[in-house]
Amino acid sequence: MEKTNAEKIKLGIFVIIGLSVFVAAVYFIGNKQNMFGNTVHLSSVFNNVNGLQLGNNVRYSGINVGTVRNIEMINDTVIKVDMVIQGDILKHIKKNAIATISSDGLVGSMLINIIPGSGEAPSVEPGDVIQSFSRTRTEDMLKTLNVTNENAAVLTSDLIKITHEITEGKGTIGTLLYDREMANDLKETMHYLKMTSQGTNESIANLNKLINSLNKKDNVVGVINDTAVANQIKNIVINLQKSSKKIDLVVDNLNTTIDNAKGGKGVINYLSNDPKLVRKVDSTMTNINEASIRLNQNLEALKHNIFFRGYFKKQEKQKASKKQVQ
Structure with missing residues (x-):
């Protein structure tokens, strides 16, 4: 049975819609997998990919910039992951960037997260291997x-x-x-410690008062702290030292004189040890005293002499007038 024109039109519309959906799906998937446009390849090496699969996203600073193209196991501890990155993003990725494997949320699929490096560094080039960090x-x-x-x-x-x-x-x-007994003992101990602490505080307070009083000028230490008094004391000590030296010299001379006297030398020993000389000195002093008495008698006689009486009266008047003037 021949198809009517209406059925043909419906079939054509269905085919067109199907092709449109297919092209859109291919474009969407290809765009997501970076199959179209300018792309470059970067790689990184891990010791464990934690379930990473082909086609998983690659993010840089939280932005999807590529996909996982290939996962190659080099040995039991080295796994190389090849990534397809958008070409216009390559200039922003530095050589000190670090690639880590993480999950998209708590239960999402695994992905590679590229963390920007710190400091200044040149941009990566196509085919470079960037550093990796395996998280726990x-x-x-x-x-x-x-x-x-x-x-x-x-x-x-x-x-x-x-x-x-x-x-x-x-x-x-x-x-x-x-234990109540131990509790009481501990309580008494704390009480005694408290009393001891109070006594210590009082002692420290008294000590502080004593130290503060030492700086006052009404005590010995305070006087010494006065510069003028200290200089006076210093001068007194210097003078005492000088006087001490002179006294020592006098004592040495006196000791020498005593030693000479003991040894029979000098006038003192001669006077003290010669009896004849002593008797002569005594007789001489006796004669001098007698002569002095006689001289006084003679002067008294002259005062009463008729020739010298006027002279002595004149002398007495002059002495009296001087006393009145004074």
Whole structure:
């Protein structure tokens, strides 16, 4: 049966719509996979790709700039990942950039995240291998968390034992909590410590008062702190030193004189040890005294002599007039 024109038109519209959808899908997928436009290749080396697959996104500073083109396992510890990057983004990626493998959200697919490097560095060139950094895997975090849980369980068990012993009054802490005698002793000890602390504070206060009083000028230390007084004391000490030297010289001379006298030398020894000379000196002094008495008698006689009486009266008048003037 021949198709009518209406059916032919419907078939043509369906084919056109299908081709349009197919072209749009190819363009969308190709654009997403960077199959169209200017692209370059970069690579990085990892020891574990953590489930990374072909076609996963490559991000630079949070922007999708390419896709994973190839994953090649070099050996058991080296895996090379080839990336297709948009050409206009290449100038922004520096040689010190670091590639890491992370997930798109908590449960999203894996992707490569390129982190910009710090400082100044030249831009990468097509075919360069950038540095990589392997983050901690989920399995490793779970293992660490498992070990942490086990340790927490052990600590909890030990803590329960310790608290149980404390509540039973065992150990130092339990004794302190439940032994009244020790609690009283500790209380008395703290009381005595408090009293001792108060006494110490009073002693320190008194000591501070004493130190402050030393700087006042009404005591010995304060006087010494006065510059003028200190200079006077210094001069006195210097004079005392000089006087001490002179006294030492006089004492030395006196000792020499005494030694000479003891040794039979000098006038003192001669006068003290010669009896004849002593008797002569005594007789001489006696004669001098007698002559002095006689001379006084003769002067008294002259005063009463008729020839010299006027002279002596004149002398007495002059003495009297001088006394009146004074």
